[in-house]
Amino acid sequence: MKARTLNLRLLAGAALACLISGSAYADGGPAADKPATVKSADVTTERLLNANKEMADGNWITHHGNLWGQRYSPLAQINKDTVKGLHVAWTMQLGGLEGGGIWSHGGLEGTPLAENGYLYVTDGWGSVYKIDARGGKGTLIWKMDPKTDHDWAGAVACCGVDNRGAALYKNLVISHTLDGRLIATDKETGQVKWQRAVANPDKGEVVTGAPLIVKNMAITGVAGAEYGIRGWIAATDLDTQKEVWRTYTIPTKGEAGIESWKGANSAEVAGGGSTWVTGSYDAANNTIVWGVGNPGPDWDNAFRPGDNLYTDSSLAVDADTGKIKWHFQHTPNDPYDYDSVGENVLVDVGDKKLALHANRNGFGYAVDRTDGKFEWATAFVKKVTWTKGINPKTGKPEEYDAGKDVQTYLAAATPTRDKALADFCPGNMGGKNWPPTSYNPELKLWYIPVIESCNRVTIAPEKALPAKSREFFTGGGPSQPFRITGSVTAIDVTTGKVAGKFETKFPNLGGTLATKDLVFSGEPSGEVFALDGKTLEKLWGFNTGGGVSAPPMTFQVDGKQYVAILVGLGGAWDKWFIDSTPELKTMQPGSMLYVFGL
């Protein structure tokens, strides 16, 4: 009886969905040869906590694949023996190319989600597309355009018109917009159920990251440390649309950490500490681990004496209250813009419960994710000039001096008020920027998308706290007199040592995906490629003709595995860093979803 009710419900859902798509394609249209639309089950906390099983079933229901941030799929039809036969199965042209503010065009940095044969992708301005991927081709079911205010947000987006993806909760698609909204869209109809302003571009705040769903909450991070914001992580109750907590990454008077801001300048006004990359969740400890960005102003570290907590740190907070449990800071009193905003990947190695983080400063770190205790750090870039290394006991740079208010690290490579110009490696983009790493739990290998770089920074001392919001507050600026390349670098997390490096002509601006025996990634010159997961030997490649600045993911539908990736150069590279990769000047803006199959 129960089964019959369920079937009837499914039939009714399918019929309703047919009616909906029928209204759009009354003449037969592109969906005519597709099977009837099916209603997907609600995405529950239980399903999110079991995202590995979902991935084995062909889904990808949360931004990083699972809540531990691993981006590892056990799907294995596409493997090192078959990958040579991988080819374009279908593509879909998306929108969001228009410019706004200081940006001439939007770009794609998102990770598609997949559930029951449907994909959910976003473009740079936050439009959400539901695409039917069944039957070996893609059909647009609906597109929700949030009508983002382009100039308002685009004028204070330091680093591009970007949106890194959506989230699924119950029967809703949860997404962000650059102008700071959190939006809930009905998964079946594409109609917006509600929206809530979480961030405020009037203060220089924008939102580019995908939401992380924890229990009944959407966790939002913010960007804007280049515009003098005070960073935060916020939790919104998705059932009541009320804010549950908001934890500032820059302490205020009376809070722990305020002693690390020693000067007369109020950290609260412009301390930075953005949080624009989606974090991870450890259910066993009910802890969210999230990366925190650079201090403000970016380069003039004499403006902000002290260690500047919790900037440049991995931050662990209680999921129910947002209360800070621990932190681990990578570059105290940062003079380089080496933020720690990148994801933390939670892994178990033997009896160690680790959080891995690949930092812009060129080092990959492992800390105990239950208390933040340092385990090891390894340089994953070819060239580091700002420090001799990370102290194996303390986890701090060797030159870090707790007695000094303003750190200079290796002085020859550090811009200061006295020596305003300095060249350092890695450059301020990293190292490793937002593009996500991936982790193969069987091989215990961690694959880092690397920007092998140096650049030059000139300090322009800030004289006072910003009088107005929405103005750059950086204390100087970078230039690019050096050629920048890239790599995919693997670290063996059982030893903490580099296990291999696949070098690329251009910086890796998209991130990696790990499967059983492969690593997938792309280049801003258009190449999408697959490497042998153990040897990093290149096994397959295809040039999409558009810049890749988004991570690949994989899913399965109709019993067949696919790899999907968004193509269309987004981010800051073509505006601020192009001189280091002159050949990329010919790359045209684009907005396309590529899906590969065997």
Place this chain on the structure above:
Amino acid sequence: MMFRVNLAATLVMALGFLGSAQAEESEAQLGRATYARANCVGCHKWHGNGGGGYGGAALSLRKTQLDREQIVKTVTCGRPGTGMPSFLRGVYDDDAKEHPCYDFSQKDLTGDNHVAEAGTFLRPNEIEAVADYVLKNIMGHGDPNLAECVAFFGDTSRVCEIYKPKTSHQMPTPSTQN
């Protein structure tokens, strides 16, 4: 007869006046549009005040002392050793007959004389239009204000609201295609 001549003359004058007003307007539009499209806004900001940022530290066009010829030259050639790129295609070509920019060709642009190439090249008339736009709308102006902001962005965005007294706002209404 006299009447006809006068009428004709008045018409010609009126059309001429309208024509020149239109020409001025479209020149200003070209200057503003080029200023935005060529990414001058990226470093100098919409209001021209410049300052630090990811593009480097840009000079204030509000406070600049440069004359029209110097602005045209700076946009055309860029400024060696700074983040200011050259906006005219081929001005440093090694095999060009003349080297109009500081007598430099590509091989001279090393080290401290490095000049970046702009992401968007401009035509000479666009460079002149930008120079005229800077002279007329930016140079010598005081702090940016609401009217200037609206003239740049139009009034369909909230971008200029920090120049207004505080007001409350509606969020945009999303729309769905299916």
